[in-house]
Amino acid sequence: MVMSVDSDVLKALADPLRIQILTLLAQEALCTTHLVEETGARQTNLSNHLKILRDAGLVDTEPCGRFTYYSLRPDALEAVAAEFAELAATAREAAAENRKRSC
Amino acid sequence: MVMSVDSDVLKALADPLRIQILTLLAQEALCTTHLVEETGARQTNLSNHLKILRDAGLVDTEPCGRFTYYSLRPDALEAVAAEFAELAATAREAAAENRKRSC
């Protein structure tokens, strides 16, 4: 089974502020202003992070007047979760059979 | 529900070579020499990456004479998978109820 975890997605997930953003967006859709209030980060900084999350396919954007609502894409996270779960399952199998390449 | 994904674990996962290492270790336990053959990376480089994976609790080491066997820790990956799955579930719920903070 091929491990096809998108490296960009993982890089996008490997940042505390971005995880905080995702956690907030999991609760409800928010626009940048809300995220500025919640995280205390600057608008420019958040805009950068949101671009990374959007490019990675982790969040969706919905323009609403001059606001932009961001929401989390469950399928993207589920795909990551599934691939790690499968990798873990493979490892459990290998461990149960004590598979070990000889030197 | 608190999102407690360990940042170090995610950072450890956010590297293509380390993902390749984990994928190889999921199949069977290997020592550094095997990983050098499989990945084509230098021994020093691999040793660095393996230290990161070990510090993150993603792999186990088992000394065997002058060799060191590395194996993947399924529970660590399962924990990550579970947290992402839960975050995704929360987001699905929020989307179903169309939760959106007003501006």
Added chain:
DNA sequence: CTAACGTATCAGCCCATGGTGATGTCAGTC
């Protein structure tokens, strides 16, 4: 129309991190 606001983009700084060669350490071999 003009002003104010929400958001995106740009250029730059700085630090974290990946890669490397040199070296150290420990186990097994002669």
Added chain:
DNA sequence: GACTGACATCACCATGGGCTGATACGTTAG
């Protein structure tokens, strides 16, 4: 004991990425 091989550690360099201030763009309010 001397040597070789497996692995870890160190110092160094180069690149990438996060943060920032300045600025541009589009939308709504007055």
